[in-house]
Amino acid sequence: MPIFNCRTLWNVLPVAALWIGLSFLLVPVQAQPTALTRGDTTKPQMALIFTGHEYADGGDHIRQVLREQEVPGSFFFTGIFYERYAPLVQLLKADRHYLGAHSDHHLLYAPWSEQDSLLVTRDSFLRDLNANYVKMEKLGIARLEAPWFLPPYEWYNDSIVQWTADAGLQLINMTYGTLSHADYTTPDMPNYRSSAQIFQSILDYEAAQANGLNGFLLLLHIGTDPDRADKFYLHLEALIGELRERGYRLVTLQELFQND
Structure with missing residues (x-):
């Protein structure tokens, strides 16, 4: 059995203290998860993202335009949408x-x-999120193939970001600045915006900002209420053409976030 006298203990303590201190420095610090709302602002590339819940009236048209223009789209749907519009989902998957x-x-x-x-608990949030993925998996969309999650209403806070990360996913959201997300509004709403206003807002923002639409996640809806006759998705081909004329590449989310 080793014998420690005062001199031995005096020599050992500073070394032990130093080792303990260094060990704390070596423990990796977990960074607070954040939402991804924009890619690299130095590169003239952007992504088109589409959300869907109740309506899918623009699905066939959007799919056709993206195919003809050879543009990748990123679609975020609720579980209800995946069940209700499974044939459309399968076509988008095939593309x-x-x-x-x-x-x-x-x-x-x-x-x-x-x-x-918060209006939800962590458990209710995770149950609802997991139910979404269960319905996706029934259509052959594996969870590992779908790591990005876009919150409903594009509305969230730090707790939702953390809970999303705890579920092994990354929360993303649209880039704010244009009126593209107002394509769901109907004439009876105070925040109604026509397709012409929406289109012009995108061009105005691009022209006014030093980085234009670099790294942008431009959000549109795959379908809107029948009360909105002025469907913005019918202007998708013209929008893609205008963006390309201004020098932008339309890319996948993977390419947009490849350095993140």
């Missing part, structure tokens, strides 16, 4: 577009007036 989750029942996670508050 090799990204298919991701948008929650199962399109839950509102936080009040509109208090974004830092």
Whole structure:
């Protein structure tokens, strides 16, 4: 049995203290997860993202335009959408577009007036999210193939970002600045925007910003309420042409985030 006298202990303690201190430095610090809302702003490339829950009236037209223009799309659908519009989903899958989750029942996670508050618990959030992936898997979309999650209403807070990361997924959202997401509005809404206004807002933002639309995630809806007769998705081909004329490449999410 080793014998430690005071001199031995005096010599050992500083070494032990140093080792313990270094060990803390060697432990990796877990970074707070964040939402991805834009890619590299130095590169003239962007991604088109589409969400869907109740309506899919633009599905065939959007698919045709993307095929003809050879543009990749990223589609985020609720579980309800995956069940209701399975044939369309299979066509998009055959075209090799990204298919991701948008929650199962399109839950509102936080009040509109208090974004830092919550209307869901962690368990209810995860149950709903997992149900979305179960319905995707029934259509041959594996969870590992769909790591990006776009929250319903594009509305979330730090808790939702953390819970998404805990589920092994990455929360993404559209890039704000244009009115593209207003393509769902109907004439009776105070925030209604016509397709002409939406289109012009995209061009105006691009012209006014130093980095233009570099790294942008431009969000559109795959379908809208029948009360909106002015369908913005009918302008998709013209929009793609205009973006290309301005020097932008339309890329996949994987390419957009390849350095993240």
